[in-house]
Structure formats: structure tokens, C-alpha cells
Amino acid sequence: MNLTIFPWMIAVPLGASPLVYLAGRLFRPSWVRGLALFALLLSWIPFVLIFTGQGMQLSFNVETIGLQADGISLLLAAVTLALGTVVVLFSGPYMAGEVGEEKYYAMLLAMIGFMIGLGCAKDLFNFWMWFEAMAVSSYLLVAFYREVPASLEAGVKYLVQSAVGSVFVLLGIALVLGNTGSLDMDEIRSATGTLPQSGLALAGAFFVIGFGVKVALVPLHTWLPDAHSQAPSGISAMLSGVVIEAGLIAMLRALSTLGILSVSWGMLFLGFGTLNMLFGNLMALQQTQVKRMLAYSSLSHIGYMLLGIGFALSDGQQAGAQGAAFHLFNHMLMKGLAFLAAGAFMFALFHQNQVQRSLEVKDLAGAARKYPLAALTFSIALLALGGLPPLAGFMSKWQIFVAGFQSGNGWLMGLVIFAALNSVLSLAYYAPVVNMMYRQKMGDAIEQGKSIPLAMNISLVLLALSIVVIGLWPSLMNWLTEPAGQAILSAFGQ
Amino acid sequence: MTAILVSLVIGIPWIGALILWRTSDEAPRLQHTLAVAFSIAAGLSSLALLPYATSNTVIDIPMGSVFGNLTFTPDGLAVTLTIIACVIGSLAVIFSVDYMKGEAQLSRYYAFVLLFIGAMAGLVLSGSILFMFFFWEITALCSYALISFYNDDPKAVAGGIKALIITQVGGVGLLAGALITYATLGSYQISDLINNTESMPANLLGLIAFGFLLAAAAKSAQFPFHTWLPDAMEAPTPISALIHAATMVNAGVYLLARFYPAFVHVPGWALSVTIVGLISALITAFMALTATDLKRALAYSTVSQLGYMVYAIGVGGFFASQFHLLSHAVFKALLFLAAGAVIHAAGTRDMRRMGALGRQMPFVRNVFILGALALMGLPILNGFWSKELILEMGLTHGPLWAYVGMLLVAGMTAFYTLRMTWLVFFGKAREALHVHETGIAMKISLGLLAIGTFTTWLLAGPFSHMLQQTLVFHSVTELTTLELVEEILFTPATYGALAVVTLGLGIFWLGRKQAAVGKEARFDILSRESFGFEWLNRQVTSLTLQAGSALQKTQTGKLNWNVMGILGALLAVLAFLLWSA
């Protein structure tokens, strides 16, 4: 049997996107929610088939351009589909009645399709196309509240900085094309070994910077706190839980074609990882707005992933790559949950009361008394982000740490200690939020809050349960993270 | 059977925690009942574990990839500490029935207490360093949640976060040790580490040893991390008794004791442990001399007594340290709970406002005195035997200067304990506090603990027998209780120590007029500032916050600067590539 099923993972959400839009325009707007959810559930079928079916063909060519499903693609697909499904479920009540609701779902589906495509692309330029399409589809989503100045401002920064990044990526592609005469990643990889390095090093630098904007490497991160805090909460979850990770995967893919320099890239990742962790935590410590704090904490979590990949590339530690993949998955769960829970509070406290403002930490005082479920799930997300057992974040951080110590290199061990201290530092801003929610005295905002709809609660519970289960049984995700880790290492020729 | 019991000891409190979390705060009676039921069930299953103590691993679940195996080894050491955690835990819960009556959010309170009991049992029963760390972190979380229980009070919130951050910073030492173990041996098993110390590179073993010392010092509030425990006294008093006196703070001592055979030959380790114990015991005893807050005074004395245990491990007195741990858990829990009864009745923690309360609450006074006598180390209470054993070990195996220091601490302990008792229960009533005798639940807990103070020392023989039978790596000489009594009674050191204790008592008695008023002494500021360590903590905090607000300026919000960041990073990457090529 030689079925090529995996492109349907890309085709279904992409195809559903205009349909959802049309359905919203022509029929009732409320249909779009169900339709979008249905489309995403449908996209799970090819994904599941890949893992259960045998003899499935995992590459697919449109003339000269190939698509391929390897460990990295499947990781990205899993992350995207999982959070996408939950976010669509969550957005049902959250976005109900907004002007442009149908565009929201259309773009969300398109973005999901583009990201899965990005993970599968084998041709360097085609890869950029997916990347750019993902960016274009997310601009509207970030600036969705176009009557709110701050949201527009965030959109502008996001757009311009992404565009600058994409210019760098294109320059890198031009350099690679000029040097190797090919755009197919495998061909490039086999050709780069024999070439003089400096041009390719420049291409690599362009890739790091170009994709780095999306990954939010410090100091390319400046768009992130704005965009993540101003977007509708479902989109914040997607941006933080999937989009920046997609950027990271894109960066790895592009850099891996220049494999000869992988040790240098590894060191670079370690450097950026260190910077990201420290900067993200110190900035998050200063925040009073919940979503902005979460946005900064994304920076520090990207730092952990970079650290894991750095260990893998500079020292050949598979545990590092696998840990990074694991943390990527867990971060999707944890940060997705955190943003969605924050969104649920914003919905109940503000949107339902026709108020549009940002959620401050102090608004959450006493939240647990009125919203026990949302407060509990939010606490789980925050504590997991802080790396407390028995939650998922602890396990993936641990795996990354193991890689650092297995290297036996004093510097790398020092970095692990630094990362662990950063985890402690991060508790200094996660714990007070949890504490605030469990206060006895309710704040005004909570007093006036309306109820949280069932669909939102279901999505929160789904994510929270996954976090706890994975925390207690970390090898549960090995089927996903192990191939991804191997794929990362083998792509870099380690 | 053993496996089932081990699962029960951890599982019952955790299931109880889940159930209690879901109970409604509208039904406090149900909450109290459930909490008491679950904690007693946990206590009983821990006691049932006693005859099954074994050096074998009874549960072994492979976790896959880099997480090693989840193992539980209920040897004598682990079982003893499990029993301490579960039994004192259930007594604290029973005490809470009266103490927490009418408090809001009891579901959160009891859920965390039960979660803590299970985690503490898991911590000591775990045979894998990774999972030891796992439970270690959960106990820290529970401790944080319970210190900040009255979270409308900023002091409680600040105390909680301080405890969390400081113990977590120390926890990094344990984390590093676990990681080094796995990286060099491919296993997290404690037995593998102790078995392979010879084959490990000396520098790595040293790192593990000192990493664990760091973790232990932070958890047991030893020097230089002793600042968090006094601030943790914002917790409800049963929590102070359970977590911050009888169980969690023992985790550090347990860690040192557990790994003692692995690290004893690491150069400088034993001496460092001795010094840490000595300094902690000395400075906190000093701080307790002038303390005016009843719970803080008890907290200082806790650190001081933990210092004794750490010191005992440093001088090789493994059994003595664990014996004192047992005694201390009992008498300190008693003292804390009795203090809780006083505070609950008097509505204040300030000893300067108390006085002559003994007439109104004779029962509490009597049990408090029992606890105090044990703390001073007077015969024939349990504190006497264990403290004398430690001092004897110190004299025969440790450096003399350290012994002299510890002897001094014994005198100071007698002084501040008597001062405390005097200020609260005797002398003149300084304020008209309307106190009342305690409720029945409180009396049950207090009574049981009071009985413990003059009976647990009788267990020395069986205890040493069990340790000797089930510990593979520690060399414990079996010693019957009678032998212990003989050994202590016929050592001249005992009388020296008793003389110092009497001296301490005498000095207080002579100066009781001054001391009893609780006047601000000149060195009071030193105590309140923990000899400058509070200042250090503040500096670290403010530096971190300052760094944060300095960095905030980099987020200008202006697009041009953002693009500048991108180009600057490009320049840095190019420079790096040119440099590395």
C-alpha cells in the first residue's frame, strides 16, 4: 500500500479556510465555529493514520518541489493541531458576535494549515512561502481588535519586524541558491560539504536572524510582548504555543542544510538561550499585566528549548534535541492553557461586561472562589511553567538538563545550573499570581464577573489534564519526541 | 504487601487531598472529618509499614527515556521518617479541627496538608534521586501554599515566597547532584550512587556532596539559608508544627544522613557539615535569646536543634542525629501546638503581652513545660537522651572547638526555653488577655505528643536494631535502650552538659527581672537582621528587581529601536561567526 495521506493534514485546514469564510458570509455566522472545529477534527485523521498505518508514503512531490513528513514535521503538526483544536473550541464563545468572526476562523485555519505545511516543506524557497503565508495570515489575527489602538500598534510592530526577518531569510536563500544552485534541502545538504564556508556562514547568520525574529530571540523579541498581549486570547495562545515554535523549527530546518557549521550554530543557540532565559524572566518579574507577563515568560521558555538544541548541536546529545522537542510540546500545552485561562477571565470579567481592557494580576484577587475551575487550571499552567513537579514542564526541563550534564563539559553544566536558577526566579512571578487567585477577599473585577461558558471550561480542562498526565508519565510522549529529536540530530549530520 | 503499604502511605493522603479540594467550604464539619479520617488512615498505614521495613526495593516502575526508574525502598530510616510525617501530620490535622474552626477556605488548607504528608512520605521512601527531587519540590510547593495561607496578609505572602525561593535555590544543588549521578552512572538510584563512589571521578563526587549539602542547608534552614524559617511563622500554627518543625525541615537532615556513606570520604565534606551545624545552632540560639514573638522564638530554636542534627552527621553520629530528629519532631511539634493553643486563645504572638497565662490554661501550661524540659535536654525526657548522645559523639569523634560551641548552645537553649516558658505562663500578667482552656481536639493532640516526650526515647533500642537490619550502607552499631542509658549515665560528658544547662537556667533565673520584661536588648538588632543575612536577602532581591527595571528601558515601544535590535543581533552573530571560523 502506498498511500500518500499526510498532505491532507495541510490541505484540509487550508481548503476549509475559504469555505468557513463563505459560510460565514452567506449563511449564519454561528455556523463557522462548528465548521472550523469539524475541519480541524478532520485534519486529525491523516495525522492519526500516519502513526497507525503501515507502508504509508511519507513524501510527496509536486513536480520538483517535495513535501515530506519526518519527525520534525509530525511534531509541529501535532502541536499545531492539538492547540488549534482547543483554541477553536475555546474561541466559540470568546469570539461570538465579533465583527469579522468568519475571518477570524478562516485565518486561524489557514494559519494552522500553513504551519503544518511549513513543517513538511523540503524545498527551501517553498519553505519560505509557507513561512510568509503563516505570517500574513497571522497579521489580521494579531490586530483583530482594530478599534483598540494598542492592538494596532502591536500589529504594526509584528508586521514590520516579521517583514524585516523575511527579507533576511530571502537573502539567505539567495546565498544558498547562488552557492549550490539548488533549493532542495537534501541536495543543498550534500552540496554544502564541499563549498567554501564564508558565504554559507553568512546565509546561516541571515537564517538565524530572519527566523529569529519569529522565534523571538533576544534582542529580536521586541514585537512579542506587544503582539502576544494584545491579540485575542485564543490567538495569544496560538502565537505563544505554536507560532514561535514553528519559527524555531523553521530555523532548525534552514540551518540544518548548512550542517558543516553545526557546532557553531550550537554555541550560538546556547548563547541566545542564556540571554532569552535571563531577559525573559527579569522582564516578566516587572509585569503587572497577566498576558504581558506570560508573553515574557515565553521568551524564557524559548531559551530552554534553545538550550536543549544547543546541547544537541554542540555536543551531539540526543537527549537535548529530544528534550527540546518535549519542551516544545509541553510549552504548547502550558502556555496555551495559561493564555486561554487568562482569556477566560478576560471574557468573564470584561468582555461580558462590555469592557475592553487588559487583565492585571490584581484583578484576579479571589478568583478561585468564583471560578474554581479556571483558577485551578490557570494555577496548573503557571506552576507547570515554573517547572514544579508533578507537571509536564518539570519533566521536559529535566530532559534538557540531563543532556547538559551528560556532555560532561563544565561550561554546559554551568549553563544547566543557570537554567535551573532561572526556573526558581520564574517562580517569583508565577507563584504570586496563583496566590492572588486563591485570596479570600474578592476583587471588584471578580465580584462583577459573569460566568465562564462550558466550551471554555472544557478546553481548559483538556489542556490541564494533559499537563498533569504527561507530568506523571513523561514517556507517554516519546512516540512524538524521540523521532523529532533524532530528526533534528540527523538533519544536522550529528 | 510492603508495596501495597507504600502505595497506601503516599496514595491515601493524595487521594484525600484531591477529595478535600473538591469539598465545599460551606460544609466545614465534613471537611474536618474527612481530613482527620484520611490523615489517621495514612498514619495507621505508615505504622503498619514498620514491621515490613526492608532494604529491598519494593516498587520499581521504569519511566522511560532519561527519567530512570521510579523506585521505593522502605528501609528503617525511610520508614521512621514516614511514620514521623504521617503520625505527627495526623496529630496536626486533629489539632486543626479546633484551631481552624471557622476559618475560610478549609478545602485548600486540608488539601495542601494532606498533599504535603503524602509528598513527605514519598520523599523519604523514594529510592531514586530524581523522584526524591520530585517530592522535594512538592513539599516546597505545599510549604509555600500553607505559609501564604492567609494570603490577604502581605506578610504571609512575602514569607511564603521567601521560603519558596530560598529552598528552591538550594534545591538546585540536589538537582545538580541527581543529574551528575545520572550522567556518570546512567541511573538515579541512591544505592547505585553509594555503591559506585569509588569509581566516580573525585571532582564530580565532590560536586554532588556539596550540592546536597547546599540543598540540605536550604531545606533545613541552616546557615546561610536560615532566614526563611522565622518568616515562615506566618503560617497557621499547626502548619508550623507539622512542616516547619517536625517534618519538612528534617528533609535536609535526612538527605545528609541518607548519603552520608557516599560522601564521608569526600575531603572537607564532613567538616563543612559540622561547621554548618555549629554556626546554625549558635547564631539562632543567640537570636532566640531576645526574641519576643513566641512562634519566632520556637522557629529559632528549631533551626538551632536542626543544627545539632547536622552537626551530629558531620561528626559521624548518624544514629544520634536520627534519634534526635525523632525526639525533636515530637517535642517541637508539642511546643508549637501548645504555642498555637496559647496564640489561638490570646490572639497575639507577642510574649511581652502575655504572662501568667498558666493559671487560665493549666493543661497547655503543663504540656508546654514538658516540651520545654525536653528541649532543654533535661532527664528523663526524650530530648535529654538524644542530645546527650550527640554531644558525646561530638566529644569523642569531632573537633573540640565544635564540641565547646555545641555545649554553649545547650546552655543558651536552656536559657531561652525557660525565658519563653516564664514569659508566657508565669510571672505577672502584663495585659488582661481573655484566654480560655483549649478544645478537646487540641487536647488529644497535645496529650499524645506529651506522652511521646517521655516515651519515645525508650524506642532507641528497637530503632537502632531496625536501622542496623535494614540499612545496607550505614554502619549502625546496634544498641539496646538499656545500653544507651548506661552509656549516657556513665559518661562524664553528660554531667558536664547538664552543668552547662543548669548554668543557663541559673543565669536566666538571676536575671529574670530584666529578661522577663522582654526589653529591647542592644544586640537585638543583630538578631532581627539574622546577623546581616536579612540584609543580604534584601540586596539580592533589590538587585534582581533593579536589573529588571533597567532592562525594561530596552523595551522602548518604538519600532525603530526594535529594528535596531534586529540589526544589532545580526552584527553580533556575524562577529561570532567570524570569530569562531
Add this chain to the structure above:
Amino acid sequence: MIESVCYLLLGMGAAFCAYRAMISNHLLPSTLYLACVSALASITLYMLGAQEVAVIELSVGAGLVTVLLVYAISVVGEDNLDPSSIIPKPLAFVLVSTIAILAASMVYPLLTSVNGAEQVPLAQVLWKERALDVWVQVALIFSGVMGVLGLLSEKEQKNRSHEEVIPSVELEKEVHV
């Protein structure tokens, strides 16, 4: 050699126009200078043998983009532009020129060999060999159209009261370790 000089002149001309576009104090002249850059770029492309791309660049880059810019400017109106910059100009200049020199030094030696390869018709490459790019591009255009519709549609959003919250400094910080 003459070819090289032509290219150099074109490049410098384009850079000059770009510079003028950037420093002009009014938006409309800037737009016209951009069209000039586009035209010069088209000539360069044409000389490089990319006739079709040159046409696309001329029609889309010089034509469509200019029209769009002019339209946008007509909507927002001419602002009085502030010629001063947020970032000190010398700093910007030094940074950009350092990067340019470093990058040029890394890339320069690579372009010495030129293969006169046979030209496959662009249509063949674009529409057949790289059909997947075109498909993605269609989806991208759809996304872009959605974006513009979403941002500019006339309908007003739900009525909400705006309470812009300025992050308050006096919020009690819970970190007093």
C-alpha cells in the same frame, strides 16, 4: 566591462533614489522615488536576462505598489513629517555600514564564476516545476485579502467602553525576599 559599469550605475542610481525616497519630507515624492527605484531595478533585471521578472517588477512594483501608496496617502492625508530621527543618525549609519562591509566581505569571493546556462522558459519553471509555490501563493493572497478586508471593512466593531489601563507602578509587589 561596459556591462559592469552599467550595472554599477544602475545600482548606485537605485540606491540614490532609495535614499531620496527615504529622506524626503513629503510622502508623495517619496512614492515617486520608490517608483524610480523600481524602474531601475527592472532595467537591472532585464539586463540580467530576467525579462519576465522585469515586467512583473515594473507592473507590480512600480505600478501597483505606487498606486496603493498614493491611495493610502490620499486616505491618511499628508502629514507634516518630522525629519529628526528617533535613533541618532550616526549610530544608524555606523551600524548599517559595519554590517554591510562584514557581509560583503563574506559574500564577495563567491561570485567570480559565471555559468552561461541555458535558459528554461520562466513560465515552464514557474507554473509547472514550482507549481506548489503558486498554490501556496494563492492561499497567501487569500490571506492577504482577508487581512485587508478585516482591517478596513466599514462595519464598526462591538461597542465597548475603553478603559485603557496604564500599568500602575504602585501595585504591591509580592516579591520581598
Add this chain to the structure above:
Amino acid sequence: MTLDPLNAVLIGVILLLAVGFYGLLITRNLIKIVLVLQILVKAVVIALVLAGKASGQPGLGQSIAATVIVADTIVAVVALALAVQVRIRFGTLDLSKISSLRG
């Protein structure tokens, strides 16, 4: 010393890029930022065609250059739409005033 024609083009590309990035740093009008981005795109288009030609794959280079022109025009359109909204809501296009989000 003779200058290879392709290198002459390369110099032009680098010049154009440098001017473009300089522009991004010093321009404080949002519409002009969009305009400057277009300058960068033109440089990139030439670079792609150049790369195709230099490596003996001119068709490939031209094909992707054409795609880039269209894709980045779409980005410019969205950017302009945003700029128009910004002008309506902020009343200005000055970047120093579009900076409410900081810290």
C-alpha cells in the same frame, strides 16, 4: 582590475540593502516604513535573480523572484491597511507616538 558584471550587480544590491536598513532605522513615518520595506524587497528580488544566474539556474532564480514580488506586495497591502487604521485610531503615523506599549 576588471569588475565582473555579476559583482557589479552585487554591489548595487548591497548598496540598496544598506540604504533600506538605514531607512528603517531613521524613518519615523509608518507609510515610509512600508515604502522602505519595498526597497528592501527590490534588492532581494535582484539578489535572487542574481543568485540563480550565478549558479547556473536562472529559471529557478527568476521563478522565485517573481513569486517574491507578488507575495511581498501582499504584505505591503496589509501593512498599508494597518497604517490607515493606525492613522484613524492614533491620529498620527509618527512612530515615536505609536509607542504606548513599552516596558
